[in-house]
Amino acid sequence: MNGHATGTFDITNWTELATEEKEGATFGRNHITKTFHGDLVGASTAEILTVITPDGPAAYVGVEHFDGTLHGRKGTFALQHSAASHNGEQWLKWQIVPTSGTGELAGLTGEGTIRVEDGHHYLLDYTLPDA
DSSP: OEEEEEEEEEEEEEEEEEEEEETTEEEEEEEEEEEEEESEEEEEEEEEEEEEETTEEEEEEEEEEEEEEETTEEEEEEEEEEEEEETTEEEEEEEEOTTOOOGGGTTOEEEEEEEESSSEEEEEEEEOOOO
């Protein structure tokens, strides 16, 4: 089954775990919790590594664990993030970690994007074995 999921998420907690000042950039490690709405309903925790330059946020990578439902199918899965911004433009991508799906989401694969504009919006194109 091929699917397309859209919706929003709220960042419910952002905890800075560590920062390190380097010449030209600050490196950080953060723990984040989120609540999802729309085609994904549930909560997640994420660990991200950030790079911030004097001109502002520049890049991050991270991993996230989602627990909830995708179009009504319950389970968990992991996401891998990569993102960057430059000259006012940003791109934020995520990919489902293969073989990480559990429960009714076992076998889930896919990738998507995040858009930050009047909140956080997600798009996820996925493939899920038929039930």
